[in-house]
Amino acid sequence: EDAKKREWVERLLQARTKRDQDQSRDQISDLNRQLASVRQQQDELVNLRLHKEINADTFSRKSVELRDREDDLDVRVEAAKRGHRESADMAIKVFELSQTLCSKWETADYAAKRRILEIICLNFTLDGVTLVPEMRKPFQILSEGLSVPSSRGDWI
Structure with a gap:
């Protein structure tokens, strides 16, 4: 019966990990779409400046805003990638440790x-x-x- 419970918990962990990975992938995709949009806006901003449709002050201000937004999105993408890998590994390690803890304690x-x-x-x-x-x-x-x-x- 313990083997059945262990298998059930393993399947549950795998299912939850897969669900979390899917959510993380969706979040990363959304952040990457936002990142592509910000980069396109930066290109458009440069074109506007080259065609002298905006002045230097406006260009500088908007350029800083877009660069800050791009940096923020880059950090969030990396955090999402790292977080999803770490939580999946941690869940499996905790479960494995819980299964062998009594025998490790005794010896x-x-x-x-x-x-x-x-x-x-x-x-x-x-x-x-x-x-x-x-x-x-x-x-x-x-x-x-x-x-x-x-x-x-x-x-x-």
Whole structure:
């Protein structure tokens, strides 16, 4: 049964990762369209200046605006590309670690156990005589378990 659950979680992670990748690709495509539009506007601005249809001050002001917009879009494209790769890798690594954590803990020395706790836990607080861990986000979800309603309520 554990193997079935593991396969189910893997399929779920793959499906969510694919969905996130599709959304990221759409976002990157939209940003690239905006970037192409800004570059076309820059070309048109240069042509207007060459034909002396706008003065030097207007050209300089608009040129700076378009260059700033282009830089912003470049940064957003790179961030979207990097973010989607990192989140997909992180989801898989967290799941793989969660599957082998018990066996690693049992055979680990003191330094390795400390490292495992640093990876999993964000902070510890003392509640009376009990040490209470505050789990990092992906591990918090795993430690609480999935919330799946077992009934459909009073409707059929």
